[in-house]
Amino acid sequence: MRSMENTRVLITGAGVRIGRATASAFAKAGARVVIHYNSSEAEAHSLLGELATISPGHECVKADLMQAAERGKLIASLVADGRALNCLVNNASVYRRCPLTHVIAESLRADYEINFVAPFLLMRDFARYCEEGNIINLLDQRVATVDPSASTYGFAKKSLRDATEAAAVQWAPRIRVNAVAPGVVLPPPGADPAKIERIIRLIPMARNSAEEEIAEACLFLARAETITGQVLYVDGGLHLVGPDLAEPDHADYSL
Ligand SMILES: NC(=O)c1ccc[n+]([C@@H]2O[C@H](COP(=O)([O-])OP(=O)(O)OC[C@H]3O[C@@H](n4cnc5c(N)ncnc54)[C@H](OP(=O)(O)O)[C@@H]3O)[C@@H](O)[C@H]2O)c1
Numbered sequence: 579m580r581s582m583e584n585t586r587v588l589i590t591g592a593g594v595r596i597g598r599a600t601a602s603a604f605a606k607a608g609a610r611v612v613i614h615y616n617s618s619e620a621e622a623h624s625l626l627g628e629l630a631t632i633s634p635g636h637e638c639v640k641a642d643l644m645q646a647a648e649r650g651k652l653i654a655s656l657v658a659d660g661r662a663l664n665c666l667v668n669n670a671s672v673y674r675r676c677p678l679t680h681v682i683a684e685s686l687r688a689d690y691e692i693n694f695v696a697p698f699l700l701m702r703d704f705a706r707y708c709e710e711g712n713i714i715n716l717l718d719q720r721v722a723t724v725d726p727s728a729s730t731y732g733f734a735k736k737s738l739r740d741a742t743e744a745a746a747v748q749w750a751p752r753i754r755v756n757a758v759a760p761g762v763v764l765p766p767p768g769a770d771p772a773k774i775e776r777i778i779r780l781i782p783m784a785r786n787s788a789e790e791e792i793a794e795a796c797l798f799l800a801r802a803e804t805i806t807g808q809v810l811y812v813d814g815g816l817h818l819v820g821p822d823l824a825e826p827d828h829a830d831y832s833l
Pocket residue numbers: 590591592593594595596597614615616617618619641642643644645668669670671672673692716717718719759760761762763764765766
């Protein structure tokens with residue numbers, strides 16, 4: 579297993595929620611963490627303070643990944659002083675549900691931009707600027723099923739799954755590329771608890787997954803030196819039963 583002691587990892591969207599738990603797990607394992615954030619500046623800097631009590635060498639970096647100029651210089655700027663970057667965790671995302679008949683070109687582009695274009699271009703830049711290492715993409719258990727209501731978010735995550743497998747083949751043995759596919763972990767802010775309860779009842783393990791479990795899955799993939807091109811489902815078996823999560827066009831899509 580790869581030691582995390584000499585690993586410097588960029589985790590996108592690391593200020594809050596799953597990204598924050600992942601940053602803590604990597605720091606506790608000995609890695610130096612680059613905490614990426616966009617709007618969660620206060621949370622990112624409070625996390626930096628927490629990680630500094632574990633070990634030195636962590637840092638924060640701000641970039642709006644929807645802006646081509648900002649995301650285009652992110653990885654290049656992190657290696658410009660000659661320091662290595664050996665791991666990328668593509669965690670940043672925006673989850674939107676939308677009836678297929680309501681999709682417009684702008685929302686389609688926006689969902690692809692943040693959930694596929696941005697993480698894919700960061701993967702490409704990692705391969706261009708970093709000598710070796712590994713990439714972990716955060717997907718969603720929906721990549722194994724069909725949830726029409728997850729709409730363009732789901733399509734983009736499926737594209738990122740395909741890019742994970744293609745890059746794993748093309749960049750081996752220099753760079754490993756894997757993915758973690760969570761199920762129900764942290765509901766989006768404002769989600770209807772009754773809807774979440776209904777989905778949890780469909781999960782074979784009858785419970786949601788903790789963000790720490792997602793973080794541990796990322797850490798495992800970062801350490802496992804011969805695993806590449808894998809999607810690790812951390813979802814209590816939800817993807818195996820392929821539940822019908824679709825809602826009719828006229829339903830409440832607030833989840
Ligand atoms: N939560 C779950 O139950 C669940 C289930 C299935 C899959 N997942 C996947 O797991 C990952 C983490 O989930 P999460 O719920 O913790 O994520 P999240 O809270 O929805 O989003 C994570 C971060 O993405 C960043 N982000 C969004 N737009 C951005 C932009 N334009 N530029 C830069 N950063 C941007 C935000 O950073 P700032 O706050 O700094 O702006 C945000 O905090 C995601 O890839 C998600 O699809 C989560």
